[in-house]
Amino acid sequence: MPATSLADWLRSASDDELAALLQARRDLATPPPSDSTVLATRAGTAGSAARALEDLDTFTLGVLDALLVADADTQPVPLAPVAELVGADPAPALAKLRARAIAWGDDDALRVLPVTREIVGPYPAGLGASVPELAGFDLAELTDEERGVLGALASGPPIGRSRDAAVEIPLEQAKTPVQRLLARGLLLRRNNDTVELPRELGIALRGGRAVSPNAVEEPPLPTNPHSQSTVDEAAAGEAAEFLRQLESLLTLWSEQPPPVLKAGGLGVRELRKAAKELDVDDARATLLAELAVGAGLVADSGSTTPEWVPTTLTDSWLASAPGQRWLILAQAWLELPRLPGLAGQRDAKDKPMAPLSDDLRRPLAPVNRRRVLESLEELPPGSGVKSVDELVAVLAWRAPRRGGRLRDETVRWTMAEASVLGMVALGGLTTAAKALLVENRSGALEAMAEAMPAPIDHVLVQADLTVVAPGPLEPELATEIKTVADVESAGHATVYRITEGTVRRALDAGRTADELHGLFRARSATPVPQSLTYLIDDVARRHGRLRGGAAASFLRCDDEVLLAEVLGNPVAGEYELRKIAPTVLVSPAPLAEVLDGLRAGGFAPAAEDAAGRVLDLRPNGRRIPARPKQTRRVMAEPTGASAEQLESVIAHLRAGDRAATRRRGAEVRLPAGGGGSDTSATMALLARATREQREVWIGFVDSHGTASQRIVTPAHVGGGVLMSTDDQRFPLHRITSAALVED
Structure with a gap:
């Protein structure tokens, strides 16, 4: 051969x-x-x-x-x-x-x-080492016990551990299957406790094959047929819920920013606190936190006691339409160079990896994420995989060496995260996700906006003072309802609870009793229960009778008896309240603190501005400046060279091959950088080649410092440059040697 x-x-x-x-x-x-x-x-x-x-x-x-x-x-x-x-x-x-x-x-x-x-x-x-003498061995000579031992090693690896390998025992004295196999040479002894199955026996036990029959064909990937619109609508519902949960997380961290761990990241206690507040599991809370930071909505404050604080981008994100909010998160997830699924697992030092820490950073995560989604894109429109484990098996067959030890887990994490984000539903890829994979952001936004349920303009007020929103509310209505009610349960239909405290909160925010009555009359599709009317009127009757302002702060009230009651309460001593007029009290404490203390003492004060209007003193939450986001464009695979670049590389390669195989005459070698006493000889040789149209062998160093050999036919030499007949330019100072090519 x-x-x-x-x-x-x-x-x-x-x-x-x-x-x-x-x-x-x-x-x-x-x-x-x-x-x-x-x-x-x-x-x-x-x-x-x-x-x-x-x-x-x-x-x-x-x-x-x-x-x-x-x-x-x-x-x-x-x-x-x-x-x-x-x-x-x-x-x-x-x-x-x-x-x-x-x-x-x-x-x-x-x-x-x-x-x-x-x-x-x-x-x-x-397969193990080859023992040619065992070729053609008849497996029928083995006992069932011996065949069982060899069969355990046949699937690979061919190495096994056994105490029977410690001593070489003659066949007539062998008692165990391993001892008999060793004595007959059907197992190889590697050391005192290790044996190896010879290659020939391994192949025979596999039916004459080295490769498993299961490895020949790609595993089947069963799918369920769906209409694409069904997939899109199911995903949109999940996306809307995820947006609501992230909004709640931003609100929570605006009021109570969690500290940054000394080693970086988010502590287990803070993660579980957020999960409890949002009524989600730890994995969902981790993904929410990772995407909040990945999208630039939350950042490390960088202070002496650093905290995870929402940025100024949060306000614009909250004010955006749901489709636009989803697009920002979906793009951030696709480009996120991290694996949120690693949170809570143990690192090499057996320490749990914290969310938002550097331990979760994996630069190839976007590539692997896209690989999973692109495999779904190959399915017929609307079709979804029946089982994620079957998808794992298919992708493992297609590239078993790719992804390392987290190869299969990465597929599972990607499918789970894509499902809660609304990029995958019913095992299939959504129209919006398909558009996003090809960088069509406007198409993705349009598809998700179309799939999301239309905002509704009404609620259902119940007799037990609950308000049911049978779908996503219009932004203005959602703001009004959140002002006067607390979320009791969330989902595709959100249930709010109205209490004395929530009504007082709405009045503190500047709403009047008439405005609240008008809100429920106009927006409730069910009759407004009398109990709600009574509650609003009762709270409004007591609200604002006692008013405060900043003096540092002051309290005023036309009812002198009520002021006397305040002065007789322990809260007066705590905030150093004193009377400066029959109807006015003042305090050196900030007004917000005084009002909170009075409310804790059973009073219902309200803040007012200089014109006497009710003033909302509730904090809007902390914000820090948003950091410039580095633009990342992560493709599934690095882009290859262009046809022109490949043509240039191949031409360079062919020129080197020609130079390596052609005979050359007397060589003129230049010192480093050219020039010197050899310049005239080189010029003379090149001039002769130009006149005679002879090929010249040259040694050349390019701009990258890479040395190569070329064969060229000079067309012109001058101005410090050698021009070849194929229009290539070779600066003379980069030519290290030259010789005529011999025929």
């Missing part, structure tokens, strides 16, 4: 084949290789070859294993024994291996990169 080196095989490849190789293995083209020998050397390095194997499917890797079992890394092997080991046609897999220069050669002399054995490991295909 003729033996061909990888460099020779690359040298004989067509330009299209080289272009395909450089696209599949982009690292080989940077910097441009000077010739095929350099290209072959790069292709054979461990790091480059390992990257080339990452995108290969299980069957292709199985064919590579079979080639290694046949020792194609040390000698050429024919295709026939490889096909026998695979048990299927290896041609499609061989085409992929050849396209990546992992394997090369004709079918009668196949070779693979020697470094692949180091990458794959010591036991390719899970």
